[in-house]
Amino acid sequence: MNTYKIAVIPGDGIGKEVVPAAIEVLDSIAKLDGSFKFEWTYFPWGCDYYLEHGEMMPEDGLETLKQYDQIFLGAVGMPELVPDHISLWGLLIKIRRGMKQSINVRPAKLLAGLQxxxxxxxxxxxxxxxxxxxxxxxxxxxxxxxxxxxxxxxxxxxxxxxxxxxxxxxxxxxxxxxxxxxxxxxxxxxxxxxxxxxxxxxxxxxxxxxxxxxxxxxxxxxxxxxxxxxxxxxxxxxxxxxxxxxxxxxxxxGSIGIAPAANLNIEREYPSMFEPVHGSAPDIAGLGIANPIGQIWTGKMMLDFLGHYHAGTRILTAIEKTLSSGVKTGDLDGTATLEEVKNTVINYL
The missing domain is CATH 3.40.718.10 (Isopropylmalate Dehydrogenase)
Structure with missing residues (x-):
């Protein structure tokens, strides 16, 4: 069985909510598949960290991240407290450049059950x-x-x-x-x-x-x-x-909240980083109504990069069945909570 060491950076805003939800989904598919598992290590880097320490991540942060197979990122940004150019260049772009993640891949497709x-x-x-x-x-x-x-x-x-x-x-x-x-x-x-x-x-x-x-x-x-x-x-x-x-x-x-992304070190010399397209959405952070699908789909892209295409396809299928069943968050004109969407995806898996 392959064990993947994943560095987890929930970051800011809704990142702290959607990342744990996506990890539950990924752990579920790992258990069902049986050929791999994850070891997650959380890092509290982001704007809260900046407000306390004066930097978005520690000086030796990149060296720490190099010890992991991949990086799973939630969201970066707290513009009312930390200027965007500081938060972006101090964490996200610093990791992209430091890990030579020269390719960014973002899919957009009409998902079943989505208008x-x-x-x-x-x-x-x-x-x-x-x-x-x-x-x-x-x-x-x-x-x-x-x-x-x-x-x-x-x-x-x-x-x-x-x-x-x-x-x-x-x-x-x-x-x-x-x-x-x-x-x-x-x-x-x-x-x-x-x-x-x-x-x-x-x-x-x-x-x-x-x-x-x-x-x-x-x-x-x-x-x-x-x-x-x-x-x-x-x-x-x-x-x-x-x-x-x-x-x-x-x-x-249908929503920025469902779009995934991958920052790839295609030479596989350093870890790649997987993050949804959506931002930190501070206006709904902590309310439990954020859409976790972008983060879950991002996890599917990480599985693909690791070579577990069948497991990744099962996740995307479960996402589409969830949407088709009418379980959707407010950004998709639904009434479901983040927890309800996550649990429905896992049930379909």
Whole structure:
């Protein structure tokens, strides 16, 4: 039996509620499957930790995390007390960069039992592969002067290595999907970075002649997510474009609260980190009404990465049966509590 050591960072807000719920589901499928189990170690890092210690995580936090197989994260953020740029760069991005989690993967599909806000969603099933280490989120730039003479400079950095790595990961995913990759670009407006992105895509696609491709400008692509999401399979995008598209993906599913994500160290040299797309939702934290499905689905992605695809599929099936039975939280126009959703998923397992 495989035993996986998982570092758990519930973080802030509803993360402290949905993470324990998802862990119960994962322990349940592990027991039912019988070929693996989890050892969970909790770390109290996040905004509460910052308010007490002046840092989002200890100085040696990354070295501590390297001792674990994977990282299971809930949510980060308490904007009324800790500025977002401090909470984000002090924990989430620090882990992503320190663990070389260069690929972010976020699926968006029409789940059984869920009503999409789209009039005719046609069973869309999209996976966005987002370059996760540089691009528009590069920590390069600065500010000078103040007042009306103030200047802010934010540099977007694109390397051939990271761009190609994300694209090749997307093409490899497409082999076991519907064999189509769409590149998100904006080469008619960003005169250096996106033509470079397009050039690399044109080179990479030659190595995958069996995969159909298309190129879409990001503004049109956002519109097509609403108008014809069923037209897309695998989408590869830069850090910023992928971030925006995947929030839109959650919205067309019916709620940001159900969208999962994986930050992958595809070389498996360091642990990967699995986190839902939703934020800490401080307005409903502690009320027991948060939607745990995003965190549970994120656990399914962790199982997939560990090679337990059958167990992961069973979790997604249980999620869909739960939704189809009408057990839904308020963000999905239901009346169920977090506890009721979690228990129903486990019952279906």
């Amino acid at each position: 999409s806000p789209l009039k005719n969603p046609q069973n869309f099933d999209i996976t966005v592969v987002r370059e996760n280490s540089e691009g528009e989120y590069s920590d390069s730039g600065g500010r000078i002067h103040t007042g009306e003479d103030g200047i802010a400079i934010q540099n977007a950095i694109f390397t051939r290595k990271s761009t190609e790595r994300a694209m090749r990961y997307a093409f490899e995913l497409a082999k076991s999907s519907r064999k189509h990759v769409t590149s998100a670009t904006k080469s008619n407006g960003l005169t250096y970075s996106m033509p470079f992105w397009d050039e690399v895509f044109n080179v990479v696609k030659k190595d995958y002649p069996e995969i159909d491709t298309s190129v879409q400008h990001i503004d049109a692509l956002a519109a097509f997510f609403v108008m014809k999401p069923q037209a897309f399979d695998i989408i590869v995008a830069s850090n910023l474009f992928g971030d925006i598209l995947t929030d839109l993906g959650g919205a067309i599913m």
